Amino acid sequence: MRLQKLKLLSFFILISSWSFAQEVEPNNQSAFDDVTYRRGNVYRTASGVPGPEYWQNSASYAIEAELDDKQNTLKGKLTLTYQNNSPQDLDFIWMYVEQNRFTEDSRGTLTSPANYNRYDGDTDGGMTITNLSAKTTGDASSKHLISDTRMQVFFTEPLKAKGGKATVSMDFEFKIPVEGMDRMGQLETKNGIIYSMAQWYPRVAVFDDVVGWNTEPYLGAGEFYLEYGDFDYKITVPYNHIVVGSGELVNAKEVLSKKVLKRYEKAAKSNKTVYLIKPDEVGNTEITRPTQSGKLTWHFKMKNSRDVAFASSKAFVWDAARINLPNNETAIAQSAYPVEVSSDVAWGRSTEYTKASIEHYSEKWFPYPYTSAVNVASNVGGMEYPGLSFCGSKSFGADLWDVTDHEFGHNWFPMIVGSNERRYAWMDEGFNTFINYYSTLAFNDGEYESDVAKSLNRVQWFKWRNREGIDTYPDVAKSMNLAFTAYYKPATGLILLREYILDHERFDNAFRAYIKAWAYKHPQPTDFYNCMENVAGENLNWFWRGWFTGTGNIDLGIKKVAPKEGYTVVTFENKGAVPMPVVFKVGFEDGTSMTKKLPVEIWQRQDTWNYNIDSPKKVKYIDIDPERYMPDVDMTDNSWIAE
Template sequence: MKRFFCTLLAGFLGITAFAQEVDANNQNKFDDFMYRRGNVYRSASGIPGPEYWQNSADYVIEAELDDVNNILKGKMTMTYHNNSPQELEYVWMYVEQNRFTEDSRGTLTTPIAGNRYSGDTNGGLTITNLVAKSKGKESGKYLISDTRMQVFFDNPIKANGGKATVSMNFEFKIPEEGMDRMGQYKTEDGITYSMAQWYPRAAVYDDVVGWNTEPYLGAGEFYVEYGNFDYKVTVPHDFIVVGSGELVNAKDVLTKNEINRLDQASKSDKTVYIISPEEVGNTSVTRPVQNGKLTWHFKMENTRDVAFAAAKNFIWDAARINLPSGKKAMAQSVYTKESNGNDRWSRSTEYTKGSIEHYSSMWYDYPYPNAVNVASNAGGMEYPGVSFCHAKSWGADLWDVTDHEFGHNWFPMIVGSNERRYAWMDEGFNTFINYYSTVNFNNGEYTSDIAKSRNRVMWFRWKGRESISTYPDVAKAMNLGYTAYYKPATGLIMLREYILGHERFDNAFKTYIRNWAFKHPQPSDFFNCIENVAGENLNWFWKGWFVGNGNVDLGITKVSQYDDNSTIITFVNKGDIPMPVVFKVFYEDDSSEIKTLPVEVWQRGNEWKYLLKSPKKVKIVDIDPGRFLPDIDSTDNTWIKEE
């Protein structure tokens, strides 16, 4: 062995001296790029570990809507469950109505010219009568910092299953402009109130950073704990209320006719009116009482949030949702006469039903009893079981926004990722599944360009672009649509259609959803899960597409006859991201075939010669015949034999 080694070393040194210079290989593009090792909480296989824990919070809330002064008042008790291995001396809660003040961090970081997340600045949350109770001892100490509230306990909450309660009264002025997420929509016959972020709620305490307390600024959405909700909303007698979860006192707030119609809708695949356009405003027909107030009572289990909407002039319709498990749910829509019409909101329930049935069939069963679409002031915003979509959307636009917002029930309502930090794990994943939903709906009634990655090449080539990993509140306004929505969706489409194929990808993606349903995954959990189930080291892909800011640029430099039975095709990788080479060969006899070169051809260099064994004469070689790659220079992707 010693003699062989010395001989080999001498030969190597001789070659080195002769060559004088050796091109570097591409190992750095394939190396690990972040800490992804497993532990007892999160396994290296990308699923929760044997000691994974997660805290939770249950809520009992009573709220009352003052439609004269546009104020919501409420009282609540949160029961906090500490399943962590540490005692907790305090809990952090979000009080996000404080975003609507002149000196909130969100207001002060909004450009003077404004943006989508501009909102009212004359609001804010008032907290009174707060009592925090743990192990029998009460405390009233709390501290509010912008959109966060820290509540202290005199006795720490026990680890591994300890419980504590936080009770308080709260009140706020309902914003007219609620950052395109909530607020008031004024119509001829009244106001539609879209109510979200309307109660103090627990922030997430996890095994990664401890308390997640990023302030509510604008683009960054939410990261909150799961729990059970029992909430009541008191409104004037002539109002209709719809909300997350199940209405449990229908007999108190609906007429017998409306209850019968809901029952009919629960058995119908066609839309059924609960309150028809002709009945709106006729309280003798639509309301069980003619004066005073009514309290609407809802319950929802294992959800991270609840939202509701209220108006006195709702048209209301519904239809059955059929789920793969055999269970049923109900699609519902509420809208006013301004949005009514055959190609307008009268199709909303059909869209809602189609969207949820598709996602349930393709990915994971819808877990909630209802899915309610509200014609709102919000352009499009999602909450568990409730979506706020703009009242002036219709046609393809209404389908797109409805499909997108209800797609969010899977990301991040079922799979509870951190929207404040990783918008791509909800917006990007959702945009990805939206593509297949649109292609599937009503025999292709609407089209989607999400998979047409070359339409976005101008942005990929722009020097001002930012990485997917850019936090949503950090990303430039012109970049957010790409970093959070289009680029991650394009990446997943490439992964499914170009790199892994349908079966391997779907197995991995479904495993990710199933194992992280109602839990809190991190980016590393997603990467690990996809790799383990698909059986593929994708460091080069995650590093290049999701974390890096480079581009894909494959090409063909030469096609030459090697002998009578073979042709040499020379491929080149000019981009920053290695990529398998899927190419289609057309022969002079008009036959064709598709070939694939693995990504490993780029490990040692950026040029690869492929020997195509065929006696047929090659006429055309075309890279990416399905056009799934956002190749920034497609001029050299196709070689055509000169005549």
């Protein structure tokens, strides 16, 4: 007994002397710790679904507006019905007046880089608000305060919690920008201007359980965060215009000629594209319009949407086809474009692309909820709104497929899953780019290619000293980085998760569960992390931390291969900041091969790991990530070939 005590004492003395002689070699646990505070509460659960007391407010709109194509202005009257489902009374609400971005001294103008960038815009516009009235249970109030692109509307009596309703009405007017920050504006064509109208009415901001009022100004790259509600809107235009908009056209008989109406009804039942207005009929109002003078009012409705947009022009070629949805439901795909781009190698295929895109996402992820989907050839390179997209009029072929597919993919992120685009661009752009990859593989037996999964093509950016993380706000990200932080890097991460880390079934179950849980709601990043982990049954803290925050990289390698009697020892190493499982292929001299996968936990203790290839056969080569899903920043040591 005494000898054992002496030995133990000697051991501790030896350990003590070592501790003074050298620094402690830490393990890698910190790379696997929680990425952020992810505990659940009554509003948002730890399992990643809305909690038993989750709430969000609602906003429904009735709007009547008139487009003046001589003065290039839009003026209208809006009535907002706002319901406060939060647990606190509200003395005011915040609204967005985003046409104020198009002024000389707006925050967006003043923070735009001096050289040209995508989010340059006109500076001679701005929105005028008059006759504002806000009413809860007390007297109506006209008190409001406009600060840049935000407007604070005050109530005489507080808007009561848990169901209180307010009515806010106002008149608004603005000059339609020519260059609308690649989100709206005017396109000159030989038969007239195409007006792409978005951010065209005052919209209420989101009041949520995370930050209260979300009032980030509209600067440029940051897009939108909006409440859900019903829309009833009427657009009055010259009689020779065609208007296409978000939602259902409810007065088609009043605004279309009998000939066009008959074609519309045929298209709604046809899998093939049907012309509503043919290229040689553009400008022939005797064929396409029910009247030959004055004005027409186009009436649209849309339920449970976060926004609406529309386009108007006398220059439209117009076609449509049926969209086939799950459970024998249908919708109608439409395209409106100028005659100059109406060929079958350009916009003549737009409706085909729109239909295929929406059918794919509806079948694979979540059914499309709207009655129509409209693609508009525009001055805008590519921008999405519920049920309507603006895409570049000069796009054709693979490029038109890509932009059409991408913009309609946004109907799932963020139109159905209502994330905060102004803060977390990756939750809509990145998720959408991810689903675009698979839709492109599926379209027309692989007619077009996608390079989204070819992550090695982007390694130079991953190594660039000016790179930024996915978690960078879009208005903060350097313009040369936004495509990577918001689109490519998050999409690459989800492809890694589906193809390399989990598997198709586990990933798809979790991703569908996330969409279903947060459809028409407002998820935060932690809600996504928690939902994916709980449904997939996998602790992915190391992945969220490594890939979705910061600028660390993947760098796995083969350090050594040592043949032994009856087996071979291969030493793998992790030299990067982002740990990953090790999928590797072993090829033997006899021509056979096998693929193995080491779990990510091998890197929790240390940065090297020995694995025994339990076979007497001579190893000819070893190759990490044989399918090349990982953007490993140093591929020189990912393969080993026997001498």
